[in-house]
Amino acid sequence: MKSISRVFGVAAMVITSLAASATFAATPFVPGPSTITVANQTLGCAGRMPVVTLNLLVNPEDAGRPGLIYVGVHDPQQTQAALLNQDSAWEAFTGAALIPHIVRRDGLSSVRLSIPLSSSPSYQGWSLYVGYGALTLASEAMVQKAVVAVASVKARYPDRPVPAVDEDHFKRSLIQEDMRKNTKYRFVRAFTPELMSICEPQGGN
Numbered sequence: 389m390k391s392i393s394r395v396f397g398v399a400a401m402v403i404t405s406l407a408a409s410a411t412f413a414a415t416p417f418v419p420g421p422s423t424i425t426v427a428n429q430t431l432g433c434a435g436r437m438p439v440v441t442l443n444l445l446v447n448p449e450d451a452g453r454p455g456l457i458y459v460g461v462h463d464p465q466q467t468q469a470a471l472l473n474q475d476s477a478w479e480a481f482t483g484a485a486l487i488p489h490i491v492r493r494d495g496l497s498s499v500r501l502s503i504p505l506s507s508s509p510s511y512q513g514w515s516l517y518v519g520y521g522a523l524t525l526a527s528e529a530m531v532q533k534a535v536v537a538v539a540s541v542k543a544r545y546p547d548r549p550v551p552a553v554d555e556d557h558f559k560r561s562l563i564q565e566d567m568r569k570n571t572k573y574r575f576v577r578a579f580t581p582e583l584m585s586i587c588e589p590q591g592g593n
Contacts, residue, residue, distance in 0.1 A: 415462035415469040416486055417517040422574040423447070426518060428500075429576065433587035438505040440516065440576060445498045447572075450522040452497070456563050457490035457520045458573065459503055464513045478506055486564050496522055503576075511579050519573025521563035531558050 429442040444457065459472035460481070469481035472489045479487050490499070501518060505511075535553045542550045567573055577583070 415460075415466045416458070416471070416481060416568070417460055417462060417469070417515075417519070417573050417575075418466070419515070419575060420571065422571050424519065424572050424574055426574050426576065431583070431586070434504060436587045436589075438583055438587050440503045440505060441500065442503075442518070442576065443498060443500050444518050444520065446496045446520065450496050450520070450572075452495040453522040453524065454494070454528075454559070454563075455492050455496040455520055455522040456486075456488035456560065456567075457492065457496075457499065457501075458486055458518070458567065459489045459501065460486075460517050460519075460573075461511065461514045461579070462517075464515075472503065476504055485560065486567075488560075496520060505579065505583070509584070512581060512584055514579045516576040516579070517573050518576055519567050521565070521567030521572060523559055523563050524566060527559070527562040527566070530562065531555055534558065 424447060425445040427443045427445060429440065432439050432441065460469055461478070462469040462481075470478045471481055471487040473479050473487050474489060474491070476489075481487075489501075503516070503518070505516070531553075535555065538550060538553050541548070542552075
């Protein structure tokens, strides 16, 4: 009986860690030191929309590892935030899982990003950030250990309801943790009134 309880205890711990969605404060990015680099930043226009273009440099130890690239903004009070999705549209941050801008299952590498900036007055004063998280070897081993542990329990007790491991969700949670814990994100620029109006027609045309 003690053996059965121990096995199910391990499975329950794994399942609980997988089922819980990653939750954060009101904003997923906090001002402070960064461990990544951005370079060659330029500002242009796509019609009347300002566009920031920059190089996001991936650290050597993360190159080639699966990962996610994030682009986000938050207000001056850090009570509201939004993330740029894979269709380059801004989505409000709800405090749950982060929305990635780019998914790199085949491995991270340095990339040049073109980021459309909303010209909505409600975004004035907001701050723009870019960052990424990597699935480290240790995290990958953690996922596989969870898969094996749950499969072992299901095989040993086929009559017991044991949920399967959601590998994709688990990996994304660990990737988010890598970005946040290791500050792999960087402030780019603020949404100033001058920036918001740079692409507006001049001289009343």
